Structures are given as C-alpha cells and as structure tokens.
Amino acid sequence: MPPSKDHENLQLGDTILVETAVDEVPLVLRGRLSNLLPKVVWVNVSGDSLPILVKEMKEGHPVRLSAARAGGALVGDTTYRSCLGLSHRLVAFDQPTELTLVDRRAQMRVAMRKSIGVRLARTSAAGGGGHFSIGTTIDVGATGIRFETAAQMAVGDHIFVALVLEGNRQFYAMAQIVRMDDTRSPLDVDPQLPGSRSQEGKRHIRAAAMWDAMAPTDRARLESFLLKATAPSPS
Numbered sequence: 019m020p021p022s023k024d025h026e027n028l029q030l031g032d033t034i035l036v037e038t039a040v041d042e043v044p045l046v047l048r049g050r051l052s053n054l055l056p057k058v059v060w061v062n063v064s065g066d067s068l069p070i071l072v073k074e075m076k077e078g079h080p081v082r083l084s085a086a087r088a089g090g091a092l093v094g095d096t097t098y099r100s101c102l103g104l105s106h107r108l109v110a111f112d113q114p115t116e117l118t119l120v121d122r123r124a125q126m127r128v129a130m131r132k133s134i135g136v137r138l139a140r141t142s143a144a145g146g147g148g149h150f151s152i153g154t155t156i157d158v159g160a161t162g163i164r165f166e167t168a169a170q171m172a173v174g175d176h177i178f179v180a181l182v183l184e185g186n187r188q189f190y191a192m193a194q195i196v197r198m199d200d201t202r203s204p205l206d207v208d209p210q211l212p213g214s215r216s217q218e219g220k221r222h223i224r225a226a227a228m229w230d231a232m233a234p235t236d237r238a239r240l241e242s243f244l245l246k247a248t249a250p251s252p253s
Contacts, residue, residue: 026092026119029085032050034048035048036049036111037084040074045129049109056113057113058113060111061110063107072106077098081095082094082096083095083096090119091120092119097111127160127244128158128248130155131155132155134153134181135150135181136179137150138176149169151169153169156224158183158244160240162193162229163227163229165227166223166225168221168222169223173197173198174194176193183243184243189243191236191240192229192230193227194228194230195225
C-alpha cells in the first residue's frame with residue numbers, strides 16, 4: 019500500500035492498537051489517542067481494567083503502535099513510558115520516530131491459547147513423518163502461527179494444521195516451520211535429577227510456522243476472525 023500524505027501522522031482521537039510482550043506473553047491493548055506531544059503520545063486504553071502484565075512493564079519497554087486507517091494501519095515502533103491513575107488506563111509512550119502505512123491484514127496477530135492439531139508431512143527431517151499430535155497455540159496471524167507441542171519436527175518441515183478459531187467450525191491450513199525453541203525444564207533434561215520424568219512425551223518445543231496454503235474459505239475465515247479480534251472496543 020503506497021504512503022498516504024493525508025494519513026502519515028498520528029492524530030488526536032486515532033484508534034490505537036498497542037502490541038508488545040511481557041515475559042514472552044503477547045500483550046495487546048486497544049484505545050484512543052488522547053494527547054499528542056512532540057516527544058510523547060498518550061493512549062486512553064479501553065475497558066474497565068488492564069491485564070496485570072501492564073504493571074510489570076518498565077520504562078523503555080519496546081512496543082508497537084498501530085493507528086487504524088481505511089484499509090490499513092499506520093505502524094511505528096516505540097517504547098513505554100508510564101501509566102497514570104489507579105486503573106493504569108492512561109498510558110504514555112515515546113513518540114515513534116518513524117511511521118509506516120501498511121496493509122492492516124498483514125500486521126494482524128491475535129494471542130490465543132487453544133488446542134491445535136498438527137500432522138507432519140511424510141518428508142519430515144525430524145523422522146516423525148505423518149505423525150499427528152496435539153499442541154497449544156500461542157498466537158495466530160495473517161502470515162503464520164506460533165504454538166507449543168511435544169511433537170518431533172525440524173525447521174523446514176511442512177505441517178497440516180487444524181484448529182477452531184471461533185464457534186465450532188474447524189480451520190485447516192498447510193504451513194512450514196520457520197523457527198523452533200526448546201522449552202523443556204532442567205528436570206526434563208537430566209533423568210538423574212530428583213523428581214524428573216522421562217524426556218519422551220515431556221520435551222516441548224515452541225514453534226513458529228508460516229502459512230503455506232489454505233482454501234479460500236479458510237483464508238476468509240481467518241481474516242474475518244482476525245478483523246473481529248483486533249477491532250477496537252467501542253469507546
């Protein structure tokens with residue numbers, strides 16, 4: 019989407035989406051831009067209360083601000099400053115040094131904890147080709163998904179994903195693993211440690227996968243879900 023001179027700056031009253039992570043837990047806040055200063059922007063966050071994770075944010079914590087625009091979003095990286103009031107609803111951020119107008123659908127990502135079915139392609143480099151396992155989602159977006167699982171897989175593996183986004187309708191897609199992080203604890207690594215259990219069935223990985231292919235109906239279902247989940251709450 020080409021830059022628009024009419025919407026290249028933040029404006030009072032803008033609908034704002036604040037995205038960050040605290041201790042690797044995705045955190046999304048929604049609100050309105052209530053004050054705009056040369057070096058600071060103030061966002062009045064919607065809702066009666068904020069997640070307790072907000073209280074753990076320190077000055078300088080990295081965040082991403084998105085201001086809704088017709089068909090897109092004005093996006094800029096910045097840092098957290100402080101909160102005002104007992105409810106912590108009035109939040110201050112540094113003024114972003116650079117703003118980019120992007121296709122909103124490409125930026126949408128929703129934190130969610132749901133069961134996910136994963137079947138590895140038979141060409142898996144980890145040797146578990148064709149194996150089906152159950153995992154737990156971390157977040158889902160327009161370009162991919164993050165999840166935790168005990169399945170054996172490798173970067174580059176192709177997987178078949180099945181999960182329920184909303185209601186009782188299953189969503190299906192093909193994806194490719196692009197990153198993996200081992201999340202096992204020390205008790206899972208050394209079977210000689212007191213209280214430890216066997217590694218089999220206990221070793222969990224946190225995987226990131228990019229969407230590879232999906233039916234048009236599933237693509238429409240995903241985009242509909244993301245648009246609803248990231249829509250600003252009524253002020």
